[in-house]
Amino acid sequence: MNGFDYLSGVTTLELDVGLCNGCRMCLNVCPHQVFAMHDKQAAIVALDKCMECGACALNCAEGAIKVDSGVGCAAGLIYEWWRTVRPFKGSNKPSSCC
Amino acid sequence: MGRVPAITTTLTAADRFGAWKARWGIGRLQYAVPPGLYAIGSPNPESPVVVTANYKMSYDLVRKHLDGRDVWLLVLETEGINVWCAAGKGTFGTAELVNRIRMTGLSSFVTHRRLLLPLLGAAGVAAHHVESATGFKVRFAAIRAQDLGTYLDNGQRTTEAMRQLTFTAAERLVLTPVEIVHGMGINAWLLPPLFLVGAFGHGSFSAVGGMWAVVAYLGAFLAGALLTPLFLPWLPTRSFAIKGGILGMMWAAVLHAIAGTDWSVADMLAAGLVLPSVAAFVALNFTGSTPFTSRSGVKKEMRLSLPAIGIACAAGLVVWITDFILRVGAAL
Structure with a gap:
C-alpha cells in the first residue's frame, strides 16, 4: 500500500x-x-x-x-482497558469500533 | 435439492438511501439481510459460489458487481457487520462458513467444491480448516467486490492489483460521517458547559462569547474527524495524534486571526492547548477506520500520546477556568 x-x-x-x-x-x-x-x-x-x-x-x-492480532482501533483498546479496570463487570457489550 | 431465493443485481433508490443512512450511522447496526444461499441469474451446478457478509451494504455491493452473471451467493451471518470488521471479530469466520455450508445444503446445489471469498475475510476464515470440514476449497479472490467481474472473466485468477489495498481521498472521506455522528453524541454533553463558560468569560453574559467557545471546540473536533482523514497522507509524521494536533494548532491560529482581537494571554494559552489536544484525540480514533494501522502500533501511539493529550487539555482548561473565575470575581 x-x-x-x-x-x-x-x-x-x-x-x-x-x-x-x-x-x-x-x-x-x-x-x-x-x-x-x-x-x-x-x-x-x-x-x-x-x-x-x-x-x-x-x-x-x-x-x-x-x-498478536485483534482490535486495533483506539476506541476498542480504550474499551478493552476499561473492561479490565471498571468496578462493575456486568454487561459485556462489544466495542463500538464497527 | 431445495429452493433458493433469486435476487436482482440492480440497486434501487431505497438501497442507495439505505447505504447513505448507514454511512451516517442511522440504523447501521440493524442494516442486515437474512443469511443463506441466494441465486443471481440462473446458476447451475457448475456456477461459481461467492461468499459475503450479511451487512446489507456488503451484500448490495457484491450483487451489483455480479450483474449479468449466473452465480450462487452464500451470505454469512455476521450480525450486520462488514466483511473486514466481522473477520476481525471472527463472525465472518471458519465456524460460521462451515455451519452455513451445511445449513444451506450447498453441496447439493453445486457439483464443484470451490468457494470465492473476499480477501479481507481471510483474517477470520482458515481455508484449510474449511476444506477439511466440508470438502470446499476456499479461494480468496479479491479485496474489492468491483474486481469480481474481472476475476471471473480471466479464469478466476487474482492479479496483484486485486490484492492491494488502497485508501484514496474518496475512500477516506466516505468514512468520516459516521465518525462525526458518533463524536457528536459525546459533544452534546460538552457543548452546554462550554457555552456557559464562554458566555460568562467576560464577567457578564454574552451569547456571542458562548457561541465562539462552541465554534472553537467544533472546529477542533472537525480538524480531527474530517480534515485529518482528508489530508492524511500529506500531514507530517506517522502519528495520527500529531497529525490531528497540527491541524488543531492551525485551527487555533485561524480562530485567533478571525475572532481573537480581544483575547487575553490566558485565552491564547487555553486555545493553544485545548484545541490541538481535542483534534489529536479525535484523529487518534480514526486509526480504527484505516486499513493499515496495526494493533501494536495503535497501542504504542496511545501509550505515548494519551498522557500528553490529557495533560495539555487539562492544563488548558485550568488556565481557561481560572481566568474565568478571576474575571467573574473581579466583576462582582
Missing part, C-alpha cells in the same frame, strides 16, 4: 521458516504484500507494512506464523 506507513518496529509478526512448506498461502491472503517467496519458502520482506490482521497466521496450515 503506497503512501501510507504506520509506526515502524512495532509489529509482533514472526515467521518460522523452518516450518514453512512453501504453500504461498500467506502471500495470497496478505493485503499488504508483507511476504515474498525466497528459495521455495516464504520470507518477510516488508515487516513494517504488517497491520497484524492475522490472516496469514490463521491460514498457515503448518503453524509457521505467529502474530
Whole structure:
C-alpha cells in the first residue's frame, strides 16, 4: 500500500521458516504484500507494512506464523482497558469500533 | 435439492438511501439481510459460489458487481457487520462458513467444491480448516467486490492489483460521517458547559462569547474527524495524534486571526492547548477506520500520546477556568 506507513518496529509478526512448506498461502491472503517467496519458502520482506490482521497466521496450515492480532482501533483498546479496570463487570457489550 | 431465493443485481433508490443512512450511522447496526444461499441469474451446478457478509451494504455491493452473471451467493451471518470488521471479530469466520455450508445444503446445489471469498475475510476464515470440514476449497479472490467481474472473466485468477489495498481521498472521506455522528453524541454533553463558560468569560453574559467557545471546540473536533482523514497522507509524521494536533494548532491560529482581537494571554494559552489536544484525540480514533494501522502500533501511539493529550487539555482548561473565575470575581 503506497503512501501510507504506520509506526515502524512495532509489529509482533514472526515467521518460522523452518516450518514453512512453501504453500504461498500467506502471500495470497496478505493485503499488504508483507511476504515474498525466497528459495521455495516464504520470507518477510516488508515487516513494517504488517497491520497484524492475522490472516496469514490463521491460514498457515503448518503453524509457521505467529502474530498478536485483534482490535486495533483506539476506541476498542480504550474499551478493552476499561473492561479490565471498571468496578462493575456486568454487561459485556462489544466495542463500538464497527 | 431445495429452493433458493433469486435476487436482482440492480440497486434501487431505497438501497442507495439505505447505504447513505448507514454511512451516517442511522440504523447501521440493524442494516442486515437474512443469511443463506441466494441465486443471481440462473446458476447451475457448475456456477461459481461467492461468499459475503450479511451487512446489507456488503451484500448490495457484491450483487451489483455480479450483474449479468449466473452465480450462487452464500451470505454469512455476521450480525450486520462488514466483511473486514466481522473477520476481525471472527463472525465472518471458519465456524460460521462451515455451519452455513451445511445449513444451506450447498453441496447439493453445486457439483464443484470451490468457494470465492473476499480477501479481507481471510483474517477470520482458515481455508484449510474449511476444506477439511466440508470438502470446499476456499479461494480468496479479491479485496474489492468491483474486481469480481474481472476475476471471473480471466479464469478466476487474482492479479496483484486485486490484492492491494488502497485508501484514496474518496475512500477516506466516505468514512468520516459516521465518525462525526458518533463524536457528536459525546459533544452534546460538552457543548452546554462550554457555552456557559464562554458566555460568562467576560464577567457578564454574552451569547456571542458562548457561541465562539462552541465554534472553537467544533472546529477542533472537525480538524480531527474530517480534515485529518482528508489530508492524511500529506500531514507530517506517522502519528495520527500529531497529525490531528497540527491541524488543531492551525485551527487555533485561524480562530485567533478571525475572532481573537480581544483575547487575553490566558485565552491564547487555553486555545493553544485545548484545541490541538481535542483534534489529536479525535484523529487518534480514526486509526480504527484505516486499513493499515496495526494493533501494536495503535497501542504504542496511545501509550505515548494519551498522557500528553490529557495533560495539555487539562492544563488548558485550568488556565481557561481560572481566568474565568478571576474575571467573574473581579466583576462582582
